[in-house]
Amino acid sequence: MFVPWSVSFSLLTSGVLAQNGLAPKKFLSLPLGAVKPAGWLHDQVLPSPEDLAHGIHIASVVNVKLPTSSSPEYSLTFTSVAQSDWIGGDSYYSNLEEAGSYWFNGMVANGVLVNDATIKSQTQQFLDYVLDHQDETGWLGPEVNTTKPRYLWGRYPFFFGAIQMVEADPTQASKVVPALHKFVSLANSMLHNGTGLEDWTKTRWEDFVITLQWLYDFHPDGQEDVLIDTMKMLKWTGDPWESVFEKQYFPTGPVEHLENPFNVLTWHGVNMAEGLKALPATYRFTHNESDLDRASQGWDLLFQYHGRPSGIYAADEYLAGLEAVRGTELCLVVETMFSGSYLYQVIGDPKFADRVERITYNALPATLTGDMWSRQYLQEQNQIAAQNMSPNPFPEDGPYSNVFGLEPNYPCCTVNHPQGWPKFITNSFLTTPDQKSLVHLYLGPFSTTTTLANGNTVSASVDTLYPFSDTLTTTITAKQAFTYYVRIPSWVTDGTIAIGSSSAKALSPANGLQAVPVQAGTTKFVLNLPSEITLESRPHGSVAVHRGPLHYAFDIPRNQTVLTRNSQENRAVDLQFEATSPWQYAIDTSSLQFVNDPPSSGALPSPVFDSGLPPFKITATACAIDWQVAGSTFASSPPENPSCAGSLTNITLWPFGSTKLRIGEFPTFTTS
Numbered sequence: 001m002f003v004p005w006s007v008s009f010s011l012l013t014s015g016v017l018a019q020n021g022l023a024p025k026k027f028l029s030l031p032l033g034a035v036k037p038a039g040w041l042h043d044q045v046l047p048s049p050e051d052l053a054h055g056i057h058i059a060s061v062v063n064v065k066l067p068t069s070s071s072p073e074y075s076l077t078f079t080s081v082a083q084s085d086w087i088g089g090d091s092y093y094s095n096l097e098e099a100g101s102y103w104f105n106g107m108v109a110n111g112v113l114v115n116d117a118t119i120k121s122q123t124q125q126f127l128d129y130v131l132d133h134q135d136e137t138g139w140l141g142p143e144v145n146t147t148k149p150r151y152l153w154g155r156y157p158f159f160f161g162a163i164q165m166v167e168a169d170p171t172q173a174s175k176v177v178p179a180l181h182k183f184v185s186l187a188n189s190m191l192h193n194g195t196g197l198e199d200w201t202k203t204r205w206e207d208f209v210i211t212l213q214w215l216y217d218f219h220p221d222g223q224e225d226v227l228i229d230t231m232k233m234l235k236w237t238g239d240p241w242e243s244v245f246e247k248q249y250f251p252t253g254p255v256e257h258l259e260n261p262f263n264v265l266t267w268h269g270v271n272m273a274e275g276l277k278a279l280p281a282t283y284r285f286t287h288n289e290s291d292l293d294r295a296s297q298g299w300d301l302l303f304q305y306h307g308r309p310s311g312i313y314a315a316d317e318y319l320a321g322l323e324a325v326r327g328t329e330l331c332l333v334v335e336t337m338f339s340g341s342y343l344y345q346v347i348g349d350p351k352f353a354d355r356v357e358r359i360t361y362n363a364l365p366a367t368l369t370g371d372m373w374s375r376q377y378l379q380e381q382n383q384i385a386a387q388n389m390s391p392n393p394f395p396e397d398g399p400y401s402n403v404f405g406l407e408p409n410y411p412c413c414t415v416n417h418p419q420g421w422p423k424f425i426t427n428s429f430l431t432t433p434d435q436k437s438l439v440h441l442y443l444g445p446f447s448t449t450t451t452l453a454n455g456n457t458v459s460a461s462v463d464t465l466y467p468f469s470d471t472l473t474t475t476i477t478a479k480q481a482f483t484y485y486v487r488i489p490s491w492v493t494d495g496t497i498a499i500g501s502s503s504a505k506a507l508s509p510a511n512g513l514q515a516v517p518v519q520a521g522t523t524k525f526v527l528n529l530p531s532e533i534t535l536e537s538r539p540h541g542s543v544a545v546h547r548g549p550l551h552y553a554f555d556i557p558r559n560q561t562v563l564t565r566n567s568q569e570n571r572a573v574d575l576q577f578e579a580t581s582p583w584q585y586a587i588d589t590s591s592l593q594f595v596n597d598p599p600s601s602g603a604l605p606s607p608v609f610d611s612g613l614p615p616f617k618i619t620a621t622a623c624a625i626d627w628q629v630a631g632s633t634f635a636s637s638p639p640e641n642p643s644c645a646g647s648l649t650n651i652t653l654w655p656f657g658s659t660k661l662r663i664g665e666f667p668t669f670t671t672s
């Protein structure tokens with residue numbers, strides 16, 4: 001019954017479409033709101049009103065203050081907080097620059113998925129305000145009381161928010177689309193006369209290209225030529241990502257002492273996370289397959305030389321190499337997730353999806369407190385304290401960067417990180433380009449309803465504790481028979497599928513996707529996706545432990561000091577965490593054992609990403625070793641070939657996302 005060849009076949013046929021215009025994507029995304037989180041994931045992102053302390057995003061209690069004539073800035077305030085308390089109160093954050101634009105991009109998605117009337121009304125006001133104040137030239141801002149030249153970038157995250165509003169409510173198109181076309185026409189003439197650009201805009205051009213491609217795909221309105229010309233102008237005036245990601249130029253270690261042959265900002269972590277979209281976006285208008293090859297190679301280089309076992313890469317402002325104490329900025333975590341989803345949709349290589357899932361279930365929750373009231377600016381793979389650091393291991397960021405709080409070091413991640421979970425959810429289901437098939441990409445508890453080709457209304461709901469379970473039960477209803485696809489991650493060994501009442505059969509995925517024949521009516525199938533414990537080699541002979549999508553780390557026992565509490569919102573606290581027990585262990589890798597304590601109630605605790613809560617863990621035989629701290633706040637590199645300084649003990653490794661202080665890269669020893 002399985003037709004594994006059909007995916008590549010349909011991709012081949014769709015790949016030979018028109019050479020003019022935009023090349024098709026391999027997979028199409030569904031509009032915001034079509035996919036909803038279920039089960040534990042619902043609890044993670046959608047708090048009930050009585051349970052506000054669980055799962056709420058910090059930024060959902062941040063408001064945007066719209067400009068008035070006496071106070072012509074956009075600014076961010078807590079609900080009912082005096083205007084003087086707004087976050088990020090300098091001009092960099094005003095006038096539809098970073099803060100308001102980021103906030104809007106993340107909050108539109110949250111408002112729709114949470115179905116929260118307050119958030120939806122705020123995002124609607126924001127949208128209306130910006131569009132109603134478009135000036136006669138087409139500029140969107142507005143920018144008032146500033147002598148700063150008009151730079152394009154600050155608008156790009158706003159465009160992503162506006163697109164999502166149209167997706168969730170197509171009636172908004174009549175207002176949004178003409179305003180965007182008017183802006184595009186202005187931007188096109190600015191790009192032709194060399195205005196609108198500064199170094200940040202030059203690195204982030206691809207985000208505008210994505211918006212132009214959305215207009216081209218869904219609302220071209222006869223403007224195809226100016227849209228394509230603007231894409232080309234953005235690329236030719238922007239940074240050359242095809243060279244930045246070329247092996248001969250790519251930095252193979254921390255960059256603080258290297259000279260960047262291109263704009264220095266291309267080695268900036270967040271720019272690079274966004275820049276991952278540049279080559280697949282370019283391919284769509286150049287039809288140059290080498291752009292896709294370069295995108296894929298660049299992705300591999302980035303993780304080879306700067307990658308983390310948590311799935312993400314290190315850049316404490318700039319690319320930071322492999323050492324376990326160097327930092328990863330929260331903004332680059334969520335931007336890499338978003339870019340990885342886009343790379344998968346354009347290129348179709350399952351490696352992008354595997355990594356996005358790992359980042360989402362490890363690096364993202366690790367850098368937020370379980371209740372999501374505090375977040376770091378920088379997380380560390382080995383993190384023995386979260387406090388004002390002395391000395392500071394980050395060459396470009398402040399010593400407060402790894403404190404968990406409202407806006408440590410910089411406020412940008414407070415307003416940018418809320419796009420993380422919702423966009424992961426939205427991108428977890430796709431369709432094939434012929435829209436005949438539904439594709440379940442990211443594994444977890446979701447439900448979706450959509451209409452495929454020929455009016456085939458389908459819905460799918462996935463019941464699972466994944467990634468805290470190996471079993472997923474999917475129920476599909478369909479008007480007509482069709483082929484459903486579900487991603488089988490590369491780490492699965494001996495997985496099975498049981499369709500209906502048939503017995504379980506071995507999986508037979510093609511290009512990472514298992515085809516499932518679905519009949520008209522209801523089809524139910526159960527996937528079992530076990531995986532082995534695997535080891536990843538890390539610097540200094542250390543190892544990292546994985547099983548399936550989860551990376552496992554020693555959760556260092558900690559105490560907590562409240563450093564500051566916001567005067568208006570007392571749940572918004574800055575927290576210092578200090579280790580209260582030894583963390584200096586080597587592990588015997590032959591002793592690792594996987595333990596599953598499934599919740600007796602059948603439901604995971606909410607929140608689940610906090611100490612001692614996940615049902616999955618791994619035990620290890622360990623011994624105490626001599627492992628120095630550097631200064632007083634961070635671990636030096638793992639010692640090579642350490643000798644045991646004490647008797648053997650058993651330690652428990654927990655899913656990385658549930659640890660807030662941790663060792664994730666261990667020295668090893670052999671028991672004998």
Ligand SMILES: *[C@@H]1O[C@H](CO)[C@@H](O)[C@H](O)[C@H]1NC(C)=O
Pocket residue numbers: 068069070071072144145
């Ligand atoms: C610009 O600022 C000045 C002085 O603060 C103020 O009087 C004026 O109303 C502002 N203009 C606008 C358009 O908001």
Ligand SMILES: *[C@@H]1O[C@H](CO)[C@@H](O)[C@H](O)[C@H]1NC(C)=O
Pocket residue numbers: 186189190193195
């Ligand atoms: C460039 O084009 C923009 C938009 O048409 C216009 O406002 C601006 O004055 C032009 N600048 C120069 C230097 O020609």
Ligand SMILES: *[C@@H]1O[C@H](CO)[C@@H](O)[C@H](O)[C@H]1NC(C)=O
Pocket residue numbers: 242279286288289290291294
């Ligand atoms: C095709 O793409 C590659 C990689 O991005 C680039 O080096 C090459 O110049 C492109 N070819 C053309 C004709 O633009």
Ligand SMILES: *[C@@H]1O[C@H](CO)[C@@H](O)[C@H](O)[C@H]1NC(C)=O
Pocket residue numbers: 559560561578579580
């Ligand atoms: C936390 O533990 C550290 C290390 O034992 C200790 O110095 C500090 O006083 C403790 N802080 C609190 C708030 O208990």
Ligand SMILES: *[C@@H]1O[C@H](CO)[C@@H](O)[C@H](O)[C@H]1NC(C)=O
Pocket residue numbers: 621648649650
């Ligand atoms: C560690 O756990 C194993 C398995 O439960 C047990 O056999 C062993 O005695 C334990 N070792 C120590 C040092 O506690």
